[in-house]
Amino acid sequence: MADTAIDYAAVFQALPGMVALLTPELVYADANEEFLRLSGRTREQVVGRYLFDVFPDNPTDPAASGMRNLAASLTRVVDSGERDAMALQRYDVESTQRPGEWEVRYWSPVNAPVLGPDGSVVLLIHKVEEITELIRARSRRQGDRARVLEAELYTRARELQEVNERLRRAHAREREVALALQKAMMPSPSPVRHHRAAVRYRPAVSALNVCGDWYDLVDLPGEDRIGVAVGDVVGHGLAAACAMGQLRSALSAASLVAAGPAQALDALGLYADSVEGAENTTVVQTCMDWATHTITYSSAGHPPPALLRRDGTVTFLDQATDPPLGARPEHVPRPQAAVGFTEGDTLVLYTDGLIERRHEDIDTGLTRLAAALTRHRHTAPEPLADALLLDLLPPDGATDDTALVIIRL
Template sequence: MKQLPIDYAAVFDALPSAVLLLTPDLAIVDVNAAYLDVSGREKDRIIGRHLFEVFPDNPGDPTATGVRNLAASLKRVADTGIRDSMALQRYDVEASEGSGVFEERYWSPVNSPVLGPDGQVAFIVHRVEEVTALIRARSGRVGSGDQRLMEAELYSRARELQEVNERLRQAHAREREVALALQDAMLPAPSPAGRHGVAVRYQPAVGSLNVCGDWYDIAALAGDRMAVSVGDVVGHGLAAAGVMGQLRSALSAAVRVADGPAQALEVLGLYARSVDGAETASAVQAVIDWATHTITYSSAGHPPPALLHPDGRVEFLDAATDPPLGARPEHVSRPQASVSFGDGAALVLYTDGLVERRHEDIDTGLRRLAGSLTRHREADAEHLADTLLAELLPPGGNTDDTALVITRL
């Protein structure tokens, strides 16, 4: 069957549900016929204007919360890129703009993100179903007193749902604070390993609790050597934080007695099989030897470390890559590789939040990282870490945790 061309603008306008298309800063980009019908507005008078300029709260109702609740939902969608279904809302609408006469209305809103090519929120679809019409349809079979009671009950239930949602948001905020405190305890700022300083950064994801999935570790070894590692536990929150802490501690102990990073990751992989939630966690470890000017490394399903050479060339260390921890049913020795470095080079270990974006090939993110490293090759470790986060993470925050460790060699 031949594929017919689709006029998506016509489809949007014909949708039976009332729909607004907004920018992340809540400017109205488009509106369909159903929305114009229920709102009583003309399209050319609202396009390009701010949502709450067109639809303000009823100034005659000191308890009005429509703008506040809707603004909070839209901000969550813009920040997280996750759809948000709101509780039933009372949101009065001015009969005609500027009239000062507000009509009591009830709505069931759903706000959904539209992602751009970079994986970030480009637009927000604000869809509403008006419940007021259903109430009025039912009220034709009851007396006016019963209608008022029914409307009062509906409004009371709507306010109760709003209060429940607010308590849930507060509980999530408290849980996030606990997780962040746990992260600080498990991922302390590193002290210099011997005479070598290291810059580390941990950027939690935006959203309710999305923290503590990623980790890093720095360990001073015998001789003029240092082990640097990062890892990523699947999932977020307190459960992921507990798994992260166990894996980090186990690898930190293993590298002190193992014969190189490959053997240390073998031990960690065996240990991961006994830890619930550690399945398919990834990790990479590099041992830096200043006496021989070599880096020995091994990776368990993790993005490759980046070696920034003094001349600005970036080399991704991908010659010793293996599946994630605990992924194989039977034990197999992990690969290990070595590379030389010159004075003034920098080793960069990171988790996938720094380079991966939705709907984008990871090679694009790696090229973006390499370009930033080359441009700022003269920066010290601390400034380089800040610059990478500023240039590579989305302005509104990322939906995945990001750990970053930079060592100037």
């Protein structure tokens, strides 16, 4: 079997259910034999044509909503890159034998994306199960009572779909506001002083999964010192974005007056006690000093920064790790550590969306990051940031937000 090539075109045509492929512009790219048979259309009548030119709404039914509902579902799939299962639909079909006559039909559709290498939707899988005969059979067996139940079921299904659509729109608005808030509060990606820096922020693909990841770069007092922090607030949506903004601003201010990263995180921990939703936030604060060629750092439960040496070796800065903010009932001073660097080394800070995967140990993600850094060790910060996102994020899109900061030392 390993040496036998599978004819996927033949498999597609032999599928026992109704399946069609649509472009993102809702033009039929293909349809299997079962789809053509049950819809009463030929391949020439379907492939290459706009969906709703082939299957418009019944003009004799003023309450017809099948076309509108199907268009909304397919648009959601294109926009979100996620599968969408629709409620029971009545979608009448014009008879090919008797033009002008419309046959009452009931369908259960599911729409799913086919993603390209860059994560964009290149095709839509439109799978449909026709249940017209099932409903008619029940009506014949049970008479008037079945018809009443059928009408009630259809009404409830339409009501449920309308409620779901309102919820989707509300979540979409919250996502837009949260992303705008995050963008407004993030610092400029321009280099701090003369040091070469690259930053990236990638929101999760899910429309409901806007998180509280952040980064911060700030010039510190002294001859040639900068502070870089990356953090991750637990939770999603506007609440996480608001907590993120407060914590980022507080840490930025604290780092300007603190004696070092540990003291800055101490101050942030005390402040976090008064911020709703700040519990269990992870954050790492670093200070780079070019006069002494040292990186001082402290971590509150955050994945360790990676130091890429010029020779391609990677060291994870994990010698000053403490629990997340608010995880201890009593205040305990944070630990702090330091490591030397040479000109041409690269420091990489990130949030867990870059390395963590479900059902996978975090060490696997760290190993994957180290390998990618070694592979791209001669790459400048800007293209390196793009290369890491391409290498490490899932091809179908990340389920968690990702913040990434790269400093060429």
